[in-house]
Amino acid sequence: MKKVLLLLLALFTVVTLAACGGSGDTELIIFQNKVEIDAILREYADAWGEENGITVTVRSCGGDACAYGDRILTEFQGTDQPDIFVIEGLGGFNDFKDKILPFENQAWMDDTDLGLTVDGVVYGFPVNIEAWGMGYNKDILDAAGINPASLNSLAGYRAAFEKLDSMKAELGLTGVVGMAAGAGMEWVTGLHNFNGYLSAGLDYDDRSVIEDLLAGQPNMDRLGQLADWVELLFQYADQTILLEGTYDSQVGAFKDQKVAFIHQGNWIDPNLLGAPAIDFPVGYAPHASVSGTVDAIFVGAPSYYVINRDGNNTDAANQFLNDLALTQEGHSYMVEKANMVPAFRSVTLPVTAPLSAAANVWAQAGKSWAWFQNDMPSGFGMGEAGPIYFQYAQGNITKEQFVQRLADLIRTLQ
Amino acid sequence: MAQAIKLNPKKKLGKKASERLWFWLFLAPALGAFAIMVWVPFFMGVYFSMTDWTGLNTGRQILIGFENYRTIFTDYRFIYSFSRTVIYSVLNILVINGVAFGLSLLVTQKFKLKNVYRAAFFIPNLIGGLVLGFIWQFIFNNIIAGQVGLQLLERSPLSSSPNDAMFALIAVVTWQYAGYIMMIYIAALQNIPEDLIEASKIDGANAVQRMRAIVLPLVAQAFTVALFLTLVTSFKQFDTVQSLTNSGPATDLPLYIRNLLNITTIPTVSGTSLMAVDIYREAFTRFNMGVGQAKAIVFFAVLLLISITQVYVNKKREVEL
Incomplete structure (x- = not known):
């Protein structure tokens, strides 16, 4: 009997000790x-x-x-x-x-x-x-005789992209735009690019489009304008990076001056400054996610x-x-x-990293569009919209179908 | 003597009771561990599948009955994942077992270095699935396709179409797993008595006849085990998919599922989103823990049913010497 008691006591002690975590x-x-x-x-x-x-x-x-x-x-x-x-x-x-x-x-x-x-x-x-726009390599734009100030509308971008595309061999480019849309990179398309639909061209606190989205109401007009922009980006993107690229290959191509533009935010600064650091000047131009003149980049917390x-x-x-x-x-x-x-x-301390400084210029000037991509339901941008972008990048669906499917997707939120 | 006989039954009972006590006491640690590790999580899982839990440890979730189960049977992602998993598993089981059995026949022949070959075929199994996925992603994107490599294909199969991506996945998983299954077949092949083979040779049986009448029946036991293992791992495939294809590439939801669920639009789904991956995404990227848990329970039930059927059918074909 003593033995049994001892055993029970031992068991009890072990259980109690295990249950007591340290707490400060x-x-x-x-x-x-x-x-x-x-x-x-x-x-x-x-x-x-x-x-x-x-x-x-x-x-x-x-x-x-x-x-x-x-x-x-x-x-x-x-x-x-x-x-x-x-x-x-x-x-x-x-x-x-x-x-x-x-x-x-x-x-x-x-x-x-x-x-x-x-x-x-x-x-x-x-x-x-943080902020993103179309990050550009100033040296390459200069070599092609393109003024960054002309990048303020879809037409301005089209002219610049065409010119750069015709000079690809001369400039040593593999593509004009560095952008990735494949599996695992849906945050670039489904969140960042799609945010253009939600906030581009609107006042910073104008939540009308995102509120409509959350209510399941697509804005066909804005989706059409977004699709024009996406079509242009995909057409002039380095196709390998677009379909198979990773974050590293996308940023690497921009760093190696293989592409003139990058569809990323200022968080790539550590990559740009990592050895060997870039020696070309960079800047941000607005996304032409809406028609007409565009004059702001996406800035937010x-x-x-x-x-x-x-x-x-x-x-x-x-x-x-x-x-x-x-x-x-x-x-x-x-x-x-x-x-x-x-x-x-x-x-009051100055910001020095290259793209952060470029972003800060826009932010200080008050030329900013809001971030609403994180206001969408979890998994909506990356899990649902991103794959539709990929289908379009693949050429599986037409521009009209791209717009239609995004609209259908938004309607599922009703 | 008479006294002793009188006392004996009493003593015996006391002994029995104390034996029973000792029995349970010795069993308690194992039983306790089993309960804590298996029963408790399982029943908690069943409970959470009936709540609106989002994964936050707030204790404020509410019981909603079978609502989550209703949700998943109208969820096109789940139905699609299920269909893809079934296709993947059938193909994967056939290919892995075919390759593994072929390899085991090869390395049980008499030739030099056969142990080296056995080890070489087995080694991929020691590499973790995540690492393996990333390695093969690089191989597919940059060596098999891509601008610098062998350029065997124009486009990397991982992003060109859902079926290509699935074949690529099967190739990688076979490469990883066939060596392991091969070991099981080798053990079975080595157990076939040499005299049976010899006798059949003397009787004039050719290789095909020997295979059909002697080898296959005698390794049937190994087939039961190997098919069970490949079935279960195929259904539960997660790590390699996650790192190799990231459940992509995107594609249209097939027409038959749209008709089944009465969907008039064309939703986009991910071509290699197998069930384990779909459950993970439901729980951890959409934060629907309850729904994810319900999917996991359904998944468990389906897998249990299929694997019991498989073992039952296979067992019938086994022969004893």
């Missing part, structure tokens, strides 16, 4: 998706934590190696859930709204217009600003820090974000260390 209560956990700034953020967070007597843990998951969307769900299952995590746009907000604590009376809120606001309540702290409402340290989380937005150390971290374009007015 002054620990602030940040879970974020920019792996490239992991070390830099960690360094900043450590310094901040030391000053404030709080242990800050940074966990990063993103890029090709780690699927943020999957991992965040895992993070929520534990007892030490992240206090601050990252969401992307309204789509992300809808997925995670059960977990998000609204911001109230925080000092940073007066310093930016880019916080994520839903029904008048601020839920998200903008991590940074790609992601937001939000506070976990089930977290243990919401006060520390708020303090961390305020200091990030409003202190000298925070500014230096964002601009100088992490090479981000900050979303806050009080930041």
